Amino acid sequence: MTAEWVHPGLLLILGAWLVPLLRGRIKRAAMLILPAAALMDCLLMTPGIYGVTSILGQDLVFGRVDRLSLVFSYVFSLMALLAMIYALHVEDDSQHVAALTYVGSALGVTFAGDLLSLYVFWELMAISSALLVLLRREASAVAAGFRYLLVHIFGGLILLAGIVLHFSRTGSLAFGDMGASSGGAAGAMILAAFLLNAAVPPLGAWLPDAYPEATVTGAVFMTAFTTKSAVYVLIRGYAGTELLVWLGAAMAVYGVVYAVLENDARRLLAYHIISQVGYMVCGVGIGSALATNGATAHAFAHILYKALLFMGAGAVLQTTGLRKLSEMGGLYKTMPITLGLYMIGAFAISAVPLFSGFVSKSMVVSAAGESHRPAIFLMLTLASAGTFLHTGLKLPYYMFFGMDSGRPGREPPRNMLVAMGLAAVACVLIGVFPGLLYQHLPNPVLFVPYTLQHVTSTLGMLGFTALGFFLLLKHLDPEPAISLDTDWFYRRGSARLVTLVRGPLARLESGFVGEIYEFVIRRPVLGAATFLRNLDTLVVDSAIVGLGRSTGTLSQVLKTLVSGNAQHYGLIMAAGILSLLVLAILIR
Numbered sequence: 001m002t003a004e005w006v007h008p009g010l011l012l013i014l015g016a017w018l019v020p021l022l023r024g025r026i027k028r029a030a031m032l033i034l035p036a037a038a039l040m041d042c043l044l045m046t047p048g049i050y051g052v053t054s055i056l057g058q059d060l061v062f063g064r065v066d067r068l069s070l071v072f073s074y075v076f077s078l079m080a081l082l083a084m085i086y087a088l089h090v091e092d093d094s095q096h097v098a099a100l101t102y103v104g105s106a107l108g109v110t111f112a113g114d115l116l117s118l119y120v121f122w123e124l125m126a127i128s129s130a131l132l133v134l135l136r137r138e139a140s141a142v143a144a145g146f147r148y149l150l151v152h153i154f155g156g157l158i159l160l161a162g163i164v165l166h167f168s169r170t171g172s173l174a175f176g177d178m179g180a181s182s183g184g185a186a187g188a189m190i191l192a193a194f195l196l197n198a199a200v201p202p203l204g205a206w207l208p209d210a211y212p213e214a215t216v217t218g219a220v221f222m223t224a225f226t227t228k229s230a231v232y233v234l235i236r237g238y239a240g241t242e243l244l245v246w247l248g249a250a251m252a253v254y255g256v257v258y259a260v261l262e263n264d265a266r267r268l269l270a271y272h273i274i275s276q277v278g279y280m281v282c283g284v285g286i287g288s289a290l291a292t293n294g295a296t297a298h299a300f301a302h303i304l305y306k307a308l309l310f311m312g313a314g315a316v317l318q319t320t321g322l323r324k325l326s327e328m329g330g331l332y333k334t335m336p337i338t339l340g341l342y343m344i345g346a347f348a349i350s351a352v353p354l355f356s357g358f359v360s361k362s363m364v365v366s367a368a369g370e371s372h373r374p375a376i377f378l379m380l381t382l383a384s385a386g387t388f389l390h391t392g393l394k395l396p397y398y399m400f401f402g403m404d405s406g407r408p409g410r411e412p413p414r415n416m417l418v419a420m421g422l423a424a425v426a427c428v429l430i431g432v433f434p435g436l437l438y439q440h441l442p443n444p445v446l447f448v449p450y451t452l453q454h455v456t457s458t459l460g461m462l463g464f465t466a467l468g469f470f471l472l473l474k475h476l477d478p479e480p481a482i483s484l485d486t487d488w489f490y491r492r493g494s495a496r497l498v499t500l501v502r503g504p505l506a507r508l509e510s511g512f513v514g515e516i517y518e519f520v521i522r523r524p525v526l527g528a529a530t531f532l533r534n535l536d537t538l539v540v541d542s543a544i545v546g547l548g549r550s551t552g553t554l555s556q557v558l559k560t561l562v563s564g565n566a567q568h569y570g571l572i573m574a575a576g577i578l579s580l581l582v583l584a585i586l587i588r
Contacts, residue, residue: 012104061113086419132218162189240287248282256386294363312342330404
């Protein structure tokens with residue numbers, strides 16, 4: 001950091017460690033001042049290259065500031081402020097340190113102009129976000145947190161290997177258009193690492209596995225940064241990659257299909273993160289100016305409305321302890337404000353006109369139509385209908401209006417409602433005044449969302465989806481079960497693999513490996529131990545015992561000399577002097 005440029009990510013990472021040192025209102029003020037300062041820092045930035053340092057002949061750029069990095073930094077820092085307001089009532093300082101470090105790391109990725117600094121912040125982001133799961137301190141959360149950490153460590157190793165190969169091939173660590181500068185194994189490995197963080201199937205099962213197990217406030221942070229940081233680096237490095245078009249469209253449908261099976265409210269919302277990120281990945285793949293703008297705009301809108309949805313589900317969990325839709329119902333009576341704010345987020349994610357999702361998601365769908373991709377256009381449209389069906393209708397119906405479970409509910413703490421209210425206002429403002437967002441997108445915007453055809457077709461699709469929901473309501477009752485995704489391989493498959501190989505491995509260990517251990521390790525170690533024991537007994541102990549006996553004999557002699565009689569002492573002194581004189585004569 002210099003006088004002309006202050007890194008907002010480092011503000012949060014370093015400032016996070018002040019929080020545990022503070023108490024009461026001062027601590028809560030610091031929790032708000034830090035993200036507010038980061039937001040103001042981002043808003044005051046001007047495009048340019050800052051924070052350049054040289055290591056081993058390579059320039060590391062910590063501050064590449066342009067329109068793309070700026071728009072992501074705005075929403076990241078804004079989301080940090082909203083989420084910290086939501087978390088003001090939490091007394092666990094470790095959660096706040098982890099959350100602020102997480103946000104700061106995401107901002108570090110956003111402004112990184114080289115692969116090495118990107119990698120450092122990328123790994124710090126993984127570690128700090130894993131803590132938000134582990135700090136829930138329940139058995140299921142600890143297990144999910146370790147699975148999450150292992151998956152992301154694996155992804156980090158892939159990224160590091162790709163960076164090393166890229167550097168050995170090009171001699172440069174600059175991060176830009178990787179499709180043009182890095183091919184072969186290096187480009188594939190870097191892309192795979194980015195896709196893992198974007199939760200692209202089959203690499204995305206970590207997301208619905210971990211997010212529902214995070215702390216109530218930690219889950220709100222997690223919805224915003226890991227996957228959207230991945231979208232940012234994909235835009236920066238792999239725009240126009242054809243593979244991403246189909247992966248993104250498949251994601252959009254995939255997340256909706258799995259959401260159908262879900263009973264856990266936060267797990268259902270987590271699958272819709274995968275679906276919505278699919279729109280962004282698809283837009284990156286299409287690569288046109290409209291598609292890239294759409295991916296960026298949808299990432300911005302998605303961070304706000306998805307956080308609002310998780311805030312609503314978290315408020316229910318906070319006040320009732322309920323997670324499963326089959327156990328909820330009747331909460332509209334005691335949580336009407338939470339219901340109203342949640343529905344704003346639900347309308348936004350469902351792309352209802354006058355809400356933020358309508359002005360962002362439609363850019364990607366329109367880009368698919370303009371690029372003459374009817375199959376992609378159809379998949380994205382179907383995914384949009386499925387999103388409204390489950391997030392906009394099914395989840396709020398069973399959470400707030402279903403059969404009354406009898407579990408008393410109440411509105412969450414005031415700070416949680418304030419954060420939800422601010423996020424809801426942002427969703428409406430962007431939907432009503434899309435120019436507020438469009439003016440910050442990386443490319444000039446010529447898109448007009450509010451055309452008669454677009455509005456009427458959207459309302460028609462949403463209307464028929466709602467009709468189908470109420471006609472098929474009896475068949476949509478949530479089942480009290482957990483559906484396994486590709487996480488089956490490490491949640492159950494690994495246990496079965498251990499059971500399968502336990503017998504052969506045990507025989508191998510007791511046979512071949514056991515004999516090697518006996519001759520190479522056990523016998524030499526025991527022989528050396530016997531030799532050292534004998535050495536200790538014969539030499540060391542004997543020397544110490546002999547010294548002790550000599551000391552005892554000397555002490556007895558000295559004891560007889562100490563009589564307390566002055567005449568005796570005089571005779572001893574005279575004998576000593578006489579001995580010295582005789583010794584001196586003999587020496588001469």
